[in-house]
Amino acid sequence: MSTPATEGRRQGLRAPKLPRPRLPRRDRGLLKDEEVVPWSIGDRIGLAAAWFSGLLLCAIAASIVIYMLVRGLQYVNLSAIGQHPIVQSTTTITGTSGGYLDPIEGTLILTTLGILIALPIGVATAVWLSEYGRPAWLARAVESGVEIVAGTPTIVLAIFGLLIFSKGIFGFLSFTAQGGAVFGRSFFIAGIMMSLIALPLVVGSTREALQSIPAHVREASYALGKDKISTIRRVLLPASRKGIATGATLGMGRIAGDTAIVVILLGASLTLQPYGNAPLVGTLRGTGSTLTSFVYANSPAGEGNSPTKAYAAAFVLLMIVILMNFVVDLFSRQGSDPWAR
Amino acid sequence: MGPLKKPPPVRRIVVDDEPTIVEPPKGPNGAGQTVKEGASGLLSAPRKREGKRGTVKERMRTDGLGVAYAGKPAVKAVSLPVNQGEVLGLIGPSGCGKTTLLRCLNRLVDQTPTATRSGTIYLDDEDVDRRDVTELRRQVGMVFQQPNPFPMSVFDNVAYGLRERGSRRPSRAALRPSVEEALDRAGLLEEVKDNLTHPALRLSGGQQQRLCIARSLAVNPEVLLLDEPCSALDPRSTTIIEELVMKLRADIAIVIVTHNLQQAYRVADRVGFMYLGDLVEYGEADQVFGAPKAKRTREYVSGGFG
Numbered sequence: 001m002s003t004p005a006t007e008g009r010r011q012g013l014r015a016p017k018l019p020r021p022r023l024p025r026r027d028r029g030l031l032k033d034e035e036v037v038p039w040s041i042g043d044r045i046g047l048a049a050a051w052f053s054g055l056l057l058c059a060i061a062a063s064i065v066i067y068m069l070v071r072g073l074q075y076v077n078l079s080a081i082g083q084h085p086i087v088q089s090t091t092t093i094t095g096t097s098g099g100y101l102d103p104i105e106g107t108l109i110l111t112t113l114g115i116l117i118a119l120p121i122g123v124a125t126a127v128w129l130s131e132y133g134r135p136a137w138l139a140r141a142v143e144s145g146v147e148i149v150a151g152t153p154t155i156v157l158a159i160f161g162l163l164i165f166s167k168g169i170f171g172f173l174s175f176t177a178q179g180g181a182v183f184g185r186s187f188f189i190a191g192i193m194m195s196l197i198a199l200p201l202v203v204g205s206t207r208e209a210l211q212s213i214p215a216h217v218r219e220a221s222y223a224l225g226k227d228k229i230s231t232i233r234r235v236l237l238p239a240s241r242k243g244i245a246t247g248a249t250l251g252m253g254r255i256a257g258d259t260a261i262v263v264i265l266l267g268a269s270l271t272l273q274p275y276g277n278a279p280l281v282g283t284l285r286g287t288g289s290t291l292t293s294f295v296y297a298n299s300p301a302g303e304g305n306s307p308t309k310a311y312a313a314a315f316v317l318l319m320i321v322i323l324m325n326f327v328v329d330l331f332s333r334q335g336s337d338p339w340a341r
Numbered sequence: 342m343g344p345l346k347k348p349p350p351v352r353r354i355v356v357d358d359e360p361t362i363v364e365p366p367k368g369p370n371g372a373g374q375t376v377k378e379g380a381s382g383l384l385s386a387p388r389k390r391e392g393k394r395g396t397v398k399e400r401m402r403t404d405g406l407g408v409a410y411a412g413k414p415a416v417k418a419v420s421l422p423v424n425q426g427e428v429l430g431l432i433g434p435s436g437c438g439k440t441t442l443l444r445c446l447n448r449l450v451d452q453t454p455t456a457t458r459s460g461t462i463y464l465d466d467e468d469v470d471r472r473d474v475t476e477l478r479r480q481v482g483m484v485f486q487q488p489n490p491f492p493m494s495v496f497d498n499v500a501y502g503l504r505e506r507g508s509r510r511p512s513r514a515a516l517r518p519s520v521e522e523a524l525d526r527a528g529l530l531e532e533v534k535d536n537l538t539h540p541a542l543r544l545s546g547g548q549q550q551r552l553c554i555a556r557s558l559a560v561n562p563e564v565l566l567l568d569e570p571c572s573a574l575d576p577r578s579t580t581i582i583e584e585l586v587m588k589l590r591a592d593i594a595i596v597i598v599t600h601n602l603q604q605a606y607r608v609a610d611r612v613g614f615m616y617l618g619d620l621v622e623y624g625e626a627d628q629v630f631g632a633p634k635a636k637r638t639r640e641y642v643s644g645g646f647g
Contacts, residue, residue, distance in 0.1 A: 190636045216485045220553065222485040224502035224560065225475040234501065311422055338542045339489055 065318070072315020075308040084271055100313050102271045103118020103294035106187075107256055108319070109283065110266070110290055113191030114198055114255040115248055121195070122202025122251075123237075123244060129203070130210040132233055150200035158264035161193040165265075174285055175267075175275045185267035186275070187284040193261050194336055195211050198251025205250065239338075246331045251325040256317065259292040266293065291317040397426040400594040401446060401564055405460035408441050408450060415441045417618040420458065423564060425594040428586060430609025430626065432602060433641070438618040439598045443566050446596065447481040448474055464564070467473055468550075481555030483566040488549035490541035490556075495533050498541045498552055499523050502560040519559060527555035528585050547578025554585065565589065567597040571604065583608050602642060606630055614638045 039047070069278070084101050125142065133139040165173060166184030174186035212235060221231040237244075267273070267287025274282035291313050296302050298310035401423035408416040416438040423429055423446070431439040444450040445462060448469060462469045469477050479502065490498050496513070499520040504510065520537075524530040529551045533544070541552055550570060556566060567586070571579040586595055586608050599605050605626070606613055612629040614622040614637075622629055622638040633639040 006483045214487065214489070216487055217489045217491070219452065220483075220485055220556075221491070221501075222452060223447060223449055223478055223485075224556065225478040226502075227475070234493075235491045338492065339487060 071311040075312040105292040106288040114194030117195035118198035126206035155260035158261040165189045190265040201251040202247035205247030209240035262293040402463045407459040411455040419620045427610040428595045430605035431611045433615035446532040479560040481564040486569040521558035523555045552633035564594045
């Protein structure tokens, strides 16, 4: 550890006539005044910029939450949460009347569906990467595959999904018109593409958890005559539960907050429009909306143009996402390595 | 004693003193000669192994065992027996192959991709490479330096080795007697019998290590390998574990790797001194500590280096 002052002394620099810096308390008295070299102008500007950026970010976060809180609470109408939006057709909105029960349901359905698909695939990928990972070139390929999926803009994923799932063989996933044209928009399809958003987060977090398990824990299992499979199943996965939960929650937050996939792949009907009579499957094959698409539709940019409802829905969405981040915090605050002493 | 030299920092540096490889004793009970206690202060330490040992029987034997990590030799042509009814202590400075030797005995060294092994290891006169590795590892248990219970209940930890691979069978009720017996042998039953369902990672460090011993004992091993089992523990837990080792040696052949010479002196009946991959000296603990034959053993046991 070297403070700028001790660094300067080591290099034998002479102090120019500049105001003297305040040394950290523990260093005061260690150096004589003439040994203390003041910080250069560049360092001072850098320090100020670092402080300023940190504080600015706090201010931005606080203003978002406070502004949405004030605006949201002003317009949040508890009864509206329980009401369906009132629509004239599936695509035009009446504006001020109606609630947002359906968007909330839509967000919950889509988030659950997306994470249910992402979780097994993500955990399996992480286990393979962490515990097998051979041949090395394949592991590198899998890693960059995950990174590419993580880096793809969601609107690109959405368009890609529309392209794929409008094909005839995927007709069972969505509404099919009389002529056999597949609509390609449904909860199933949006959920599948949403799982790609959550997948990298699940993979990353699970993998990190697996790699933080010390090697001697694996060896203790081998030393009892167990093979790799049962070690993974009985020791490693239970030990990485917290990491898996963190990844899943982060992924759910991302899904709940995404708009592009909803707008393109969920059919943009404000209310849930089940397709077919099967109770759950019908809903999943049908179209609907989420809080994000509801905010978009009601914002001045959307067709609804009733900002008060947009504020209220945005507030509900923000609360959901903040709650999820809070849960992640809880997971990560408990010690990560129970074997560390 | 002359000026003491520090060991060279890297392996495979020629040392001034040719290693004196001591032939393993012929009979199962070894030479059994009485050794006058030397001037070493070590020998005034209270010892736990007193009186006669039970019947001593050879269970394992290594024959010209060599291990290399990515071509660098870590253990060179080591031949030594492991006897039931005795505790074999392996001593020596860090990085001299003690743990590697230990990990060969249950073929855990196979898990290291860069390791190559030569020579033969026998368990009850059968080549361990010919045996099913699962079966071998049940017969040759191992306890590690860090207490490493699995993230499950105390009961499930001990039952882990008894259950079929990956499954939950046999049932808890069927396993209960064996689990309690193992915990009892490890001297832990009294402390945990009311909290068998509590998470094992909540136990204290010493209890965790005894739980790890119980976990190994549950599958009725014939050989127990202890890799510096006390180095992460407080003196009281260390004492408990040393007494446990003394109790277990009658039924199980025990090999203990330790950096702690006092501990080796307290618990080991026979001692092997490893230096830079060679087994420099092997013999009765009294002889190795009291009248070491090789110069380097003398320097090491008198605290010259290490």
